[in-house]
Amino acid sequence: MAKMEPAAVVYFQGKYVPTEQAKISVMTHAFNYGTGLFEGIRGYYVQDVDNILIFRLEEHVDRMVRNMNILCMEIDETHEQISEICCEVARRSGFREGIYIRPICYKSELSLGPKLRGVESSFCCYVIKLGDYVDIQKGLDVVVSSWRRLSDNAIPSRVKSTGSYLNSSLAATEAKQAGFDEAIFLREDGTVAEGSAMNLFMVAQGKLVTTPPNSDILVGITRNTVIELARDELGIEVIERPIARTELYVCDELFFTGTGAQVAPVRSVDRRLIGAGQPGELSKRLQELYFRVVQGKVEKYRNWCTPVY
Ligand code: PMP
Numbered sequence: 557m558a559k560m561e562p563a564a565v566v567y568f569q570g571k572y573v574p575t576e577q578a579k580i581s582v583m584t585h586a587f588n589y590g591t592g593l594f595e596g597i598r599g600y601y602v603q604d605v606d607n608i609l610i611f612r613l614e615e616h617v618d619r620m621v622r623n624m625n626i627l628c629m630e631i632d633e634t635h636e637q638i639s640e641i642c643c644e645v646a647r648r649s650g651f652r653e654g655i656y657i658r659p660i661c662y663k664s665e666l667s668l669g670p671k672l673r674g675v676e677s678s679f680c681c682y683v684i685k686l687g688d689y690v691d692i693q694k695g696l697d698v699v700v701s702s703w704r705r706l707s708d709n710a711i712p713s714r715v716k717s718t719g720s721y722l723n724s725s726l727a728a729t730e731a732k733q734a735g736f737d738e739a740i741f742l743r744e745d746g747t748v749a750e751g752s753a754m755n756l757f758m759v760a761q762g763k764l765v766t767t768p769p770n771s772d773i774l775v776g777i778t779r780n781t782v783i784e785l786a787r788d789e790l791g792i793e794v795i796e797r798p799i800a801r802t803e804l805y806v807c808d809e810l811f812f813t814g815t816g817a818q819v820a821p822v823r824s825v826d827r828r829l830i831g832a833g834q835p836g837e838l839s840k841r842l843q844e845l846y847f848r849v850v851q852g853k854v855e856k857y858r859n860w861c862t863p864v865y
Pocket of ligand 1: 596724750752753754755774775776777778779813814816
């Protein structure tokens with residue numbers, strides 16, 4: 557991710573404190589073993605209402621709280637309090653532009669040993685300014701990674717855990733070093749999983765195809781949003797099934813989805829052009845609809861947008 561422009565205040569150890577005071581020890585369990593999990597939540601600044609709208613806050617908090625069970629985490633803050641803290645940190649930022657909210661639950665105990673049960677957990681949350689994370693206009697040039705997506709049975713891909721981003725970092729670094737914008741991970745069985753920090757959709761025979769929730773992916777909230785919008789607003793059939801690598805080369809359109817990536821068309825994979833080598837029609841329609849929805853412009857989905865101010 558690009559350079560961070562943090563807000564002046566974060567939530568740390570049960571209080572709102574100046575960002576520079578929010579420090580953890582070198583002995584922190586999460587720092588040593590990657591035992592943290594987090595969310596990435598976008599807030600969109602909407603000029604005509606002079607407000608920031610947080611997109612699908614409830615779904616993000618819900619994913620976080622459910623996944624805490626996988627990492628045997630218990631914290632003092634309730635589900636409702638986590639939502640409120642996300643809003644409050646955003647509010648205290650005073651920002652009037654696009655933001656990214658990062659709530660983190662982590663094993664905060666200063667203790668040795670890679671175990672989960674009986675190790676104290678804590679919650680913190682910060683906010684930064686964030687514009688586009690990847691180019692969403694030109695179409696991305698992507699490469700199939702030589703790194704495999706981690707298996708849900710090894711380091712659960714379902715959990716947005718801090719440790720699992722080593723896997724993402726390896727793939728993204730390899731792709732960028734080779735001159736590509738992004739990577740696509742395959743699974744150990746050779747089928748497609750997702751991008752380094754985004755889910756993948758393919759358009760083939762007029763249908764939208766994406767990998768299922770049990771295919772070593774992080775089940776993205778943007779993914780679920782796009783599935784719903786495609787089905788209910790554009791009347792497009794959406795199929796969740798395994799995708800073979802070579803299907804990527806012969807499909808009509810490809811795009812990534814993610815809180816950071818938003819809806820990001822792909823124009824080539826492994827130097828093979830997808831379709832006409834530019835963002836496809838359906839990708840562009842979904843992208844346009846997505847941006848109207850996140851800005852609270854579509855009445856039916858206004859309840860997905862939580863105002864900050
Ligand atoms: N997969 C991975 C590995 C990710 O890091 C992300 C970003 N959170 C996604 C998919 C997309 O998830 P979401 O749409 O919930 O942001």
